Amino acid sequence: MTDPLLSVRSLSIGVKRGSTDPTLIVEDVSFDIAKGERFGIVGESGSGKSLTLRAIGDLLPRGVEVLAGSIRYNGTELIGMPRSSRSKLMGPEIAMIFQEPMTALNPVVRVGEQIAEGPRRYLGMTRAESMTRAIEMMAKTGIPDPVRRARAYPHELSGGLRQRIMIAMALSCDPRLLLCDEPTTALDVTVQHQVLRLLEDLCDDSGAALAFVTHDLAVVNQTCTDLAVMYSGHIVESGTVREVLSDPRHPYTQGLLDSAPDFDRPDRPLIPIPGFPPNVASRPSGCPFAPRCPFVVEACRTAMPPMVTVAPGHGAACIEADRISRELVAR
Amino acid sequence: MTMPEAQPLHAQPSNADPTATDFPALRVANLAKSYDLPTSLLSRISNRGEKATLRALDGVELQLNRGEILALVGESGSGKSTLAKILVGSTTATAGEIQYHGAPMPARRGKDDSRRIQMVFQDPYSSLNPRLTVGAMLRELLLLHAIVAAKQVRQESKRLLNLVGLEEDALDAYPSQFSGGQRQRIAIARALAVRPDILIADEPVSALDVSVQATVLDLFASLRRDLGLSILFVAHNLAVVQHLSDRVAVMYLGRIVEVAETAELFRNPRHPYTRALIDSIPRMSAGSVTEAFQLEGEPPSPFDVPSGCRFNPRCPYAVDACRTTDPVLEAVAPAHLSACIRATELTELAVARV
Numbered sequence: 217m218t219d220p221l222l223s224v225r226s227l228s229i230g231v232k233r234g235s236t237d238p239t240l241i242v243e244d245v246s247f248d249i250a251k252g253e254r255f256g257i258v259g260e261s262g263s264g265k266s267l268t269l270r271a272i273g274d275l276l277p278r279g280v281e282v283l284a285g286s287i288r289y290n291g292t293e294l295i296g297m298p299r300s301s302r303s304k305l306m307g308p309e310i311a312m313i314f315q316e317p318m319t320a321l322n323p324v325v326r327v328g329e330q331i332a333e334g335p336r337r338y339l340g341m342t343r344a345e346s347m348t349r350a351i352e353m354m355a356k357t358g359i360p361d362p363v364r365r366a367r368a369y370p371h372e373l374s375g376g377l378r379q380r381i382m383i384a385m386a387l388s389c390d391p392r393l394l395l396c397d398e399p400t401t402a403l404d405v406t407v408q409h410q411v412l413r414l415l416e417d418l419c420d421d422s423g424a425a426l427a428f429v430t431h432d433l434a435v436v437n438q439t440c441t442d443l444a445v446m447y448s449g450h451i452v453e454s455g456t457v458r459e460v461l462s463d464p465r466h467p468y469t470q471g472l473l474d475s476a477p478d479f480d481r482p483d484r485p486l487i488p489i490p491g492f493p494p495n496v497a498s499r500p501s502g503c504p505f506a507p508r509c510p511f512v513v514e515a516c517r518t519a520m521p522p523m524v525t526v527a528p529g530h531g532a533a534c535i536e537a538d539r540i541s542r543e544l545v546a547r
Numbered sequence: 548m549t550m551p552e553a554q555p556l557h558a559q560p561s562n563a564d565p566t567a568t569d570f571p572a573l574r575v576a577n578l579a580k581s582y583d584l585p586t587s588l589l590s591r592i593s594n595r596g597e598k599a600t601l602r603a604l605d606g607v608e609l610q611l612n613r614g615e616i617l618a619l620v621g622e623s624g625s626g627k628s629t630l631a632k633i634l635v636g637s638t639t640a641t642a643g644e645i646q647y648h649g650a651p652m653p654a655r656r657g658k659d660d661s662r663r664i665q666m667v668f669q670d671p672y673s674s675l676n677p678r679l680t681v682g683a684m685l686r687e688l689l690l691l692h693a694i695v696a697a698k699q700v701r702q703e704s705k706r707l708l709n710l711v712g713l714e715e716d717a718l719d720a721y722p723s724q725f726s727g728g729q730r731q732r733i734a735i736a737r738a739l740a741v742r743p744d745i746l747i748a749d750e751p752v753s754a755l756d757v758s759v760q761a762t763v764l765d766l767f768a769s770l771r772r773d774l775g776l777s778i779l780f781v782a783h784n785l786a787v788v789q790h791l792s793d794r795v796a797v798m799y800l801g802r803i804v805e806v807a808e809t810a811e812l813f814r815n816p817r818h819p820y821t822r823a824l825i826d827s828i829p830r831m832s833a834g835s836v837t838e839a840f841q842l843e844g845e846p847p848s849p850f851d852v853p854s855g856c857r858f859n860p861r862c863p864y865a866v867d868a869c870r871t872t873d874p875v876l877e878a879v880a881p882a883h884l885s886a887c888i889r890a891t892e893l894t895e896l897a898v899a900r901v
Contacts, residue, residue, distance in 0.1 A: 260756040261727075375623070376845050404622040405783060406842045409827035431757065434786075434829035461831070473831075475761040477786040480832045482810070486790065488761035492726055 219291060220248035221393060221425050222272065227285035229267050229276065238283055241496050242267050242449045244520075245285070249393070254419065254426040256440035256457065258433060258472070262493055264449040265429045269395050272427065273312045274302050289393070308338040311386035315398040317378035321370040328354070328366025331385045338389050353384035357414055376407035380414070387418055394419065396428045400435065412439050433476055437461055445469045448493050448504035450520070455530030465532035465540055467509045503534070511536050511543070571646070572745055572777040573611040573634065573664070578643030580604040580629055584850075601849050603629040605801040607643070608876055611745065616771055616778045618788040618809070620824065621798030622846050627781045630798070631749045634779065635666040647745075662692055665738035669750035671730030675722040681708075681733055682718035688740045707736045711766060728759035735766065739774075746770070749781045764791050785828050789813055797821045800846055800857045803876055807883040817885035817893055819862045856887070864889055864896050 229242035242264035249255045259265040270276050272287055274294070287294045289310065294302060306312075314320040322330055331353055332346035341349060347366070354362035357380040370378055379399060386394055399415070400408040416439060419426055428440055436443050437457055444454040445468065453466040464470045471489035478484060491508040494500055500507060502517040509516065515535055523531040526538070534540065584599040604626045611617050621627050632638045634645065636656045645652040652660060668674035676684060685704040689695055695703045705715045711732040722730055731751060738746060748767065752760040768791060770776050782788050788795055788809070795812045797805040797820065805818040816822045823842040842861055847853055853860050855870040862869065868888060876886040889896065 260758060374845050405785065406622060406823055406827045407845060408829070410842070412829075432829060433757075434831050437831055438829050471758060476757045476831075477761075477764075477784075477790040478831045479786040479789060479813075479828050480830055482789045482813075486761035486764060488765070489758035 221251045221253075221290060222249040222427070223286075223288040224248070224268075224272070225286045225288075227268065227271060227287065228283045229264070229271055229280060230283050231280055232283070239497050240283070240449060240499075241280065242271075245446075245449075245451050247444050247451065247454060249425050249427055251392070252419070252423050252425055253442060254416075254428060254440040256436035256443035257427065257429045257446060258431065258436055258443055259446035260431055260472075260493065262448070262496070263446040265446045266397050268446070269312075269397055269427060269429045272393075273306060273310060273395050274299075275312065304338075307334045307391070308389040309391055310393045310395065311389065311391040312395040313379075313382050313386050313397065313399045315401050317375065317382045317402075318370060320382060321378060323370055326367050326369060327373070327381045331366075331381065331388050334385065334388045349388060350384070353388050354381070356387075356418065357381075357384045358410070359384070375403055376411065379403060379407075379411055383411070383415065383418070387422065387424070390422055391424055393425045393427065396426060398430050399428075401430070401432075408435075415439070433461065433472060434479075445472070448499060449496065450504060450533060451523070452505065452534070453530075453532045454523075455527070459527060459530045463527075463530075463541065465526045465530070465537040466505075466534045467511050467536075467540060468505045469532075470540065471508075511540055570613050570648070571610045572613040572648060573779075574646040575607055575609050575630075575634070576644045576646070578604055578607040578609075578630070578633065578645070579641045580626075580633060580638070581641050599850055602801055602852055603849060604633070604640070605852065607798075607801070607803055609796055609803055609806070611777050611779055612794075613744075613777050614771065614775045615793045616767065616780055616791055618792035618795045619779060619781045619798060620783060620785060620788055620795060622783070624800075624846055624849060625798040626801040626849075627798055628749055631666065631747045631779065631781050634745075635664050635747050636661050637666075658692065662741045663743050664745045664747060665741060665743035667731070667734050667738050667746060667748040667751045670754050671722075671727055671734050672754070674734055675730060675737075677722055680719055680721055681736075684733075684737060685718075685740050688737065692741045694741060703740075707740055710739060710770075711736045712762070726759070727755050728763055731755060731763050732766065735763075735770075739770070744776060746776050746778045747781070748778060750783065751780070752787060753782070753784065760787070767791060785813075785824060797824065800852060801849060802857065802886065803884075804858065804886045805884065806876070807880075811880075811883055815880075815883075815894065817879045817883060817890040818858075818887045819864050819889075819893065820858050822893070823861075858887075864893070 225246045227242060227245045228240055230238045230240040232238045245268055257265045257268060271282050282295055328347060328350045331350035335341045335349045336346040351362045351366050354366060359365050359377060359380050400411050403411060430436055440457050443457050443460055444451045447468045453460055453469045460469060464473060474487040475489055477486060489508055494504055502519055503521050506512050506516040513536065521533050521535045523533045524537055525531050580603045582601045582603060584601060607630060619627050633640050639654050682704055685707060686700050689700050689703055690697060704718055708715060708717055713732055725733065752763050755763060767778060771778055780792055792809050794806065794808050796803050797818065799820050805821045813825060816825060847860060855872055856874050859865040859869040872888055874886045874888045876884050879885045879890040
């Protein structure tokens with residue numbers, strides 16, 4: 217058994233508020249990402265999936281901080297590491313792709329220059345070498361006419377091309393771990409298809425691992441090997457994509473699958489999840505999903521259910537996980 | 548004091564036989580919209596005075612039947628939203644005709660004309676006035692259009708909220724007090740307040756979480772069923788479209804390239820672009836990924852529409868004729884229109900490729 221590339225343990229993220237207890241947005245999250253693995257983090261808005269990803273990249277918004285837990289990258293603890301040494305990891309080791317390339321790219325710097333910055337800074341390349349590298353990376357991401365496009369500013373490119381520039385930038389220093397925050401949500405379906413295929417191919421080539429945050433289960437199904445489902449700041453279910461999506465054991469995962477239209481099963485009725493996610497500041501005690509859960513029992517309201525292993529490598533944070541599987545079979 | 552004349556409840560167009568079912572509620576013919584872009588002095592000199600013209604819509608033919616949900620799909624920049632805006636009257640077409648229940652819709656709409664076609668926007672966070680309570684917002688509309696008398700406004704507002712699945716207590720709340728799904732319901736209630744018979748919904752669920760999206764889709768289905776509304780549903784999520792709509796119109800670069808009933812369109816696409824869209828859908832079922840048809844490149848700029856078929860530079864089946872002939876939208880099967888000169892061969896061509 218080799219050590220995982222990234223190991224997150226009991227991570228809690230929140231906002232400190234003077235003398236009162238801090239507001240927790242992400243609570244007690246643990247997962248591992250192996251070398252070359254494609255790990256999806258799925259959840260709805262407010263579930264804490266993006267903050268978890270940003271904590272790994274040390275890119276939390278101002279005021280939001282890691283309150284407890286550990287993030288180990290290649291055996292090295294990242295939490296508490298001095299900023300300067302941590303920022304040396306970003307780029308050559310860990311890179312990030314954002315949802316909206318227009319806001320993540322510098323609008324007044326030519327895109328080739330933006331890609332070349334990383335290799336020059338981290339790989340010690342000269343200006344000319346780094347530009348060659350940038351154009352090479354642009355060609356690799358399928359940008360037509362890269363020499364000319366390298367001189368373009370972000371606003372001169374379409375959304376799909378801008379997202380490719382971001383990917384080229386992220387991969388320019390050969391990172392071992394690529395953090396993706398909804399990288400295709402802003403793109404059209406045909407371009408999304410191209411970008412997802414490209415990400416997969418490039419990760420196959422370089423052996424980089426992928427941490428992929430999205431709200432779209434179908435995208436995870438096609439891109440990732442493993443996934444964690446987040447709800448209200450907790451991981452409620454995790455395992456291989458195949459296992460979790462075919463035999464979901466947490467009622468929230470089940471609810472997500474039932475409420476999303478499935479192109480291959482057009483006649484299946486959509487079953488919405490009743491109610492709303494709890495406000496992070498006034499989360500109920502016990503299981504955060506209890507108020508919306510069709511399988512809720514009294515015990516759910518008293519304590520957060522622990523993650524139980526329902527099958528090898530497949531965990532669900534639900535005290536009724538076994539019953540839910542049986543009820544699914546009965547349906 | 549004269550009482551305002553009572554407006555009919557929903558979906559009762561004045562100038563048409565309400566029993567007809569295949570009667571078009573809305574029909575557009577040869578609709579075009581172009582924008583002349585301001586150019587700098589330098590480029591005007593260098594281009595000898597030629598102006599840059601963006602052709603957002605270029606000969607759109609579309610019919611929305613009474614009581615149906617027609618989905619309009621296409622990539623960004625295809626002109627979906629421009630078409631929606633023209634239909635609802637917030638911008639005017641450069642050329643072409645809009646017929647509302649068989650009669651031409653005037654270019655400058657009066658209050659009553661604009662009442663009949665209402666719009667629901669994509670983002671419920673920016674489409675509701677944050678400083679008006681829900682009740683005040685509905686009241687303004689109900690009185691402006693004289694839908695009910697002042698005394699009945701509260702009663703009518705309550706009815707509207709119940710129609711979209713909200714309670715009466717929402718009347719005194721501000722939009723910020725609601726979640727995204729609830730806001731979208733409020734936006735729908737606002738559209739329904741003036742008793743339209745056509746609803747234009749521009750990506751109404753794409754800003755919502757999946758668990759909420761399902762409830763709003765159900766609402767659209769029930770509005771069609773219970774009120775007989777005709778709904779044009781602009782969307783890019785094909786799984787949603789497949790779930791909700793009766794017919795689908797596919798748009799590419801300012802023109803409708805295929806129209807068919809939903810099941811038929813997805814089972815038997817007769818335009819290569821539709822086929823590419825279908826093959827790009829992320830699937831839930833493992834192993835159903837089709838590698839056969841990946842579309843290369845991106846839509847060309849609407850400033851410079853390719854000659855011949857506008858899809859030909861990206862089309863894997865393009866032949867010489869495609870570069871010279873601009874195909875018209877015509878029937879290739881019963882109730883199935885396609886603008887492709889190779890439409891009838893397409894099924895065999897796709898099989899040959901795999």
